[in-house]
Amino acid sequence: MMDMKTKLAQLQVLSGHAISQFDTSDVPDTPQELFGQWLDRAIALDVAEPQVMTLSTIDAEGEPDARMVVLLDVNEQGWHFAASTLSPKGQQLGTTPRAALTFYWPDLAQQVRLRGPVLPLAAEASVADFFRRPERSRAAILAGRQSEVLETPEDLQLALRWQLERLSAEPSLIAPHWVLFALAPKEAEFWQADAGRHFTRLRYRRSGEQWERNLLWP
Numbered sequence: 001m002m003d004m005k006t007k008l009a010q011l012q013v014l015s016g017h018a019i020s021q022f023d024t025s026d027v028p029d030t031p032q033e034l035f036g037q038w039l040d041r042a043i044a045l046d047v048a049e050p051q052v053m054t055l056s057t058i059d060a061e062g063e064p065d066a067r068m069v070v071l072l073d074v075n076e077q078g079w080h081f082a083a084s085t086l087s088p089k090g091q092q093l094g095t096t097p098r099a100a101l102t103f104y105w106p107d108l109a110q111q112v113r114l115r116g117p118v119l120p121l122a123a124e125a126s127v128a129d130f131f132r133r134p135e136r137s138r139a140a141i142l143a144g145r146q147s148e149v150l151e152t153p154e155d156l157q158l159a160l161r162w163q164l165e166r167l168s169a170e171p172s173l174i175a176p177h178w179v180l181f182a183l184a185p186k187e188a189e190f191w192q193a194d195a196g197r198h199f200t201r202l203r204y205r206r207s208g209e210q211w212e213r214n215l216l217w218p
């Protein structure tokens with residue numbers, strides 16, 4: 001039986017089939033625009049689930065935490081995602097409204113890193129996001145208790161059934177704890193490995209109303 005270390009050493013990394021050069025002399029003025037270009041390419045090349053990202057937060061004790069979430073939009077307010085304010089991540093963002101987002105697209109050997117403050121979007125946007133979700137997802141959100149200990153699977157089935165009944169009696173029910181957030185980066189880094197394993201890194205840093213751009217040592 002192969003040990004873990006040997007097994008891991010045999011796996012490939014940065015082996016993407018669509019690796020290209022990153023021409024940093026010809027990039028847009030904002031990280032939003034460059035992200036849009038990179039995402040378009042990821043979609044065109046069928047990168048699996050390129051809208052999934054790691055959201056890293058800090059808890060009340062100053063300990064880091066991280067999990068995957070789905071990117072819902074990108075605009076001048078930042079990178080948008082939805083979460084429950086009652087969940088650990090929601091509580092953490094309530095206490096420390098700063099976070100990091102990280103993307104990795106293996107086929108392209110690209111990484112994007114963002115850091116900055118996180119703010120809730122307007123309440124109407126959160127309500128609209130809640131309503132666009134299928135009934136079962138809305139029932140799960142209404143049931144809440146995310147990341148609490150589940151004593152038995154039956155407890156969950158019961159809670160979901162109860163919320164589905166509530167929803168069929170009152171389809172306009174909303175979950176006030178379901179919130180859209182935007183991370184407005186102070187820093188955004190675009191990282192590209194090429195076929196020769198040279199790493200090109202470009203960082204945008206907020207400077208007043210402008211973005212300052214720098215290359216970084218690999």
Ligand SMILES: Cc1cc2nc3c(=O)[nH]c(=O)nc-3n(C[C@H](O)[C@H](O)[C@H](O)COP(=O)(O)O)c2cc1C
Pocket residue numbers: 052065066067068069070071081082083084087088089090146147
């Ligand atoms: C691919 C993927 C996408 C996910 N998207 C979301 C999301 O958009 N919002 C969310 O609250 N949880 C999402 N989750 C679940 C979270 O990763 C996490 O398990 C859950 O939100 C509880 O996190 P917390 O205990 O840190 O609050 C997703 C998980 C995966 C694997």
